[in-house]
Amino acid sequence: MQNFIYDNKTRIIFGKDTETQVGEEVKQYGKKVLLHYGGGSIKKYGLYDRVVASLKEADLSVVELGGVKPNPRLSLVNEGIDLCKEHDIDFIIAVGGGSVIDSAKAIGFGAKYEGDVWDFFTGKEQITNTIPLGVILTIPAAGSEASTGTVITKEEGLYKRSAGSLLIRPKFAIMNPEVTYTLPDYQTSCGACDMFAHVMERYFTNESDVDFTDQLCEATMRTIIKQSKSAIEHPNDYAARAEIMWAGTIAHNGLLGTGRIEDWASHVIEHEISAIYDIAHGAGLAIVFPAWMKYVYKKDVKRFAQFANRVFGVELDLNNLERTALEGIERIKLFFKQIGLPTSLKDAGIDSDRLEEMAKKATENGPFGNFVNLDEDDVLNILKLTVE
Amino acid sequence: MQNFIYDNKTRIIFGKDTETQVGEEVKQYGKKVLLHYGGGSIKKYGLYDRVVASLKEADLSVVELGGVKPNPRLSLVNEGIDLCKEHDIDFIIAVGGGSVIDSAKAIGFGAKYEGDVWDFFTGKEQITNTIPLGVILTIPAAGSEASTGTVITKEEGLYKRSAGSLLIRPKFAIMNPEVTYTLPDYQTSCGACDMFAHVMERYFTNESDVDFTDQLCEATMRTIIKQSKSAIEHPNDYAARAEIMWAGTIAHNGLLGTGRIEDWASHVIEHEISAIYDIAHGAGLAIVFPAWMKYVYKKDVKRFAQFANRVFGVELDLNNLERTALEGIERIKLFFKQIGLPTSLKDAGIDSDRLEEMAKKATENGPFGNFVNLDEDDVLNILKLTVE
Incomplete structure (x- = not known):
């Protein structure tokens, strides 16, 4: 820690x-x-x-x-x-x-x-x-x-x-x-994805011995998943709206990052997409995060398997943790789809003709990301995984 | 909430x-x-x-x-x-x-x-x-x-x-x-019980729709259980000492009580014991809490079953939630024993001849406790459950 x-x-x-x-x-x-x-x-x-x-x-x-x-x-x-x-x-x-x-x-x-x-x-x-x-x-x-x-x-x-x-x-x-009862569903969903991403940027760390904050992160992610679905089904459900609102603050008030080195690469990549296309930040994150996960999960298969198991309830396959890890990435895509978010540029109606430009701009101050450090080629590869 | x-x-x-x-x-x-x-x-x-x-x-x-x-x-x-x-x-x-x-x-x-x-x-x-x-x-x-x-x-x-x-x-x-490496085991254990109790005083609430803070509480309690055992086995284990220390702050900094009505009856009862016998507060809580739980669990069997399942991994018996709830109370006693704490007045070498006096003093400003409101008779009954 x-x-x-x-x-x-x-x-x-x-x-x-x-x-x-x-x-x-x-x-x-x-x-x-x-x-x-x-x-x-x-x-x-x-x-x-x-x-x-x-x-x-x-x-x-x-x-x-x-x-x-x-x-x-x-x-x-x-x-x-x-x-x-x-x-x-x-x-x-x-x-x-x-x-x-x-x-x-x-x-x-x-x-x-x-x-x-x-x-x-x-x-x-x-x-x-x-x-x-x-x-x-x-x-x-x-x-x-x-x-x-x-x-x-x-x-x-x-x-x-x-x-x-x-x-x-x-x-x-x-x-x-x-006051959030009247939010359009799409905004509720983009918000849920944004806060979920704030937790993930902290969760995926190479720091060992952070099981307590891992568990606080997992509790927050499970809450976001459960209550955002409830809020979309029942927009006037006070409990769901309240739990989402408080989870969104906890997700980003610093607590969940204590003792950890955070990542933040997916946010940097997403900022390039939403700067050019003016897509909602939360929707952009729903596109970038699964691609980033696919590109980097081999760095720590155990952590990705833990994520799949504890956040989405995927059964741990102890003989094939990679399968568990990959199932977790599928589940997060499924969750984003369930709440109506795009999980590819194609879903969002965005062409893939400016990927090189975005990769270049994202890395103009050098490589970034702490879980895996990404250079221009890495970013381009991740962006290619977002196409469809 | x-x-x-x-x-x-x-x-x-x-x-x-x-x-x-x-x-x-x-x-x-x-x-x-x-x-x-x-x-x-x-x-x-x-x-x-x-x-x-x-x-x-x-x-x-x-x-x-x-x-x-x-x-x-x-x-x-x-x-x-x-x-x-x-x-x-x-x-x-x-x-x-x-x-x-x-x-x-x-x-x-x-x-x-x-x-x-x-x-x-x-x-x-x-x-x-x-x-x-x-x-x-x-x-x-x-x-x-x-x-x-x-x-x-x-x-x-x-x-x-x-x-x-x-x-x-x-x-x-x-x-x-x-600086906590040199703590005697007994002090480490009393500390673990004290912070565990701080979470439980918040966890046992009649407030509905507080699943997020329930989950944060559960994560904190699981951490205390796991890491206090580690610290007693390996006093110089930095990770265990660090996780306990941070969990102890989170347990009582107000976060886990947000949106909930807290209880605090067990603390009031314990204060009467430690005021008279000068037993460590954490050890007193290890004696009082299981007794309090046995006396009040019927107020909300589902919540006690959830506690047993999520904190101690007790299998949920959906046909007999009471059995699950009671198993949770046994597990918490087992945990306290494992870390060397007394779970009865007898374990602590304390006579049972002043129970009436303690019950009277505890309630001299009236009944207390929000999960179940306790009068002098209730407190005496709980104290009787602490005898052995």
Whole structure:
């Protein structure tokens, strides 16, 4: 087991009607708030009104910036930075899913920096200051509500890159499972895949002696499988929605990676697909992960067999663990299909004519991935496995 | 699932040699430190020297108070309070296990109060201020390193009572599994039982739709069972020591209780035993828990059968779940015996002539316990089941 620091200070306020507490939570951080959100769904279902009422009741002055799109864009981040500087904003509230939260995080540290916020995404600058941020989560998926990272897409060149710091972890996350009843099935499924992938990026490690966190990972993955199917069958099933929502936070709040070296190669590859084709991140992961697994499983057949057995209940074939391991990969594809996700580029209606370009861009800073380190050829081979 | 707030800000610094970072961690909180510890073992094995060296290197001035005993006493807490006031202490460092940490917590809020610190343990006062506190953990057991509670024994009348607040959660916990190599087997076992009990107090709930946290609980309990046996066989097994240590924190940092109504009856009953007989808390729990389980399992046979199946691998007898449930209770007794713990008062050499007195004291503020609410008669019946 590796030495580690686990330092997660996000206050989780979870359950029915919790969004009405947002004003009280924000008060301690100042008077001027940027309210950041996406499209119209938060207005359509009344969430926007309840949030604004709570902020007004707490005597906060509110500046708004809506319009965040999936795979959030640098241009809107820059707009937010200008607004924060102009209005001397004390606190940012992100109402939405991972895209809105990531956009809000980037606005937060961009507003405390005189240069180009993209510098933090190229590694030129480290984050040392930010406007604090709170979240009202509406889409369980990215885990950004309690994570240290943000992923932003620069339109020019279609670069999708990440930045991170303990400083940008949200101060609080308000999580009411009821607001997810109205999510389209496809979004529920993409979210389930995203959080499942967050666990897998941690699960597939070469670190020995991490059985405790293995088991916590497995519990989380089993929960995601079971409850996402329930939620799609019964969208108003509070228990299913609540368990998915909490599992999505645990999947990415750092706990499941404690003591382990994480991988993250599949995320890097997926970012190249969704940067070019603007496919939902969760759907892209459903395409990339099984291909990555097929390409790398021989590195540790026992771990893949354990995954198959403990997560999907595949019987352990002790005389042929490889068969068990491969069955696990089939089961994960089956799970993604069951919840309506594509598991190949073809399923997603994406041509395979830009694989070389994606492999090149993914590795332009060198090979990546810790379970198996991947160079440009490896990435191209994995992408070829995603075609159909 | 219940609404919940999960707000755990303790920074965990985990792994080999981490105690040398204590000075750096403390610096931000001030200059004057109270170093609080127990007996001689931290001096015998060099930990004391490494801690003091790190504090000196960070230019901190140190006042010491050793001598904390298991089931920590109010008289020493009062001594600590006087020291803090006299030296205007900024920060308290607890080097030890749950007793030292609990003593340090009580000193922290006692020093910010003009009245008798026992007022917080009788419920007369609520904690509103404290000297902040950090921990160097040497005994994985109580989970106090990241919890909001403290348990102190008042010598006069032998009252063992708890107090709690988000304010008294330690700022950081430094956890080096290597310092636990020298723990006597009995202490390792008592610690394992204590943390196992912390999970069970949360696991046995009447709340429905908490399968995710059920599974996290089960993973934690399986880890404690497996790794405590390993650590007793091989005291210098880093992996086993590390997994136990981290499991002990997770068992009691609040995560496993999210969305659930917890029970805590067995702890209340055990406190009466250890207040009178000064038996180790973990050993007392090994005596009380199986008796409590036998007395209450009919309230939810399915949950007890699930426990038996998922934690101990007992085959589910779908035609006779009660048999499965009862087998689980036998298995937990077997586990406690395997690690050398008593499972009856007789095993522990304790007479059964004060059961009525304990039942009376335990219920003097009324019935308690949420899975099954217990009155004086119930407690007496459970105590009778502990006799042999």
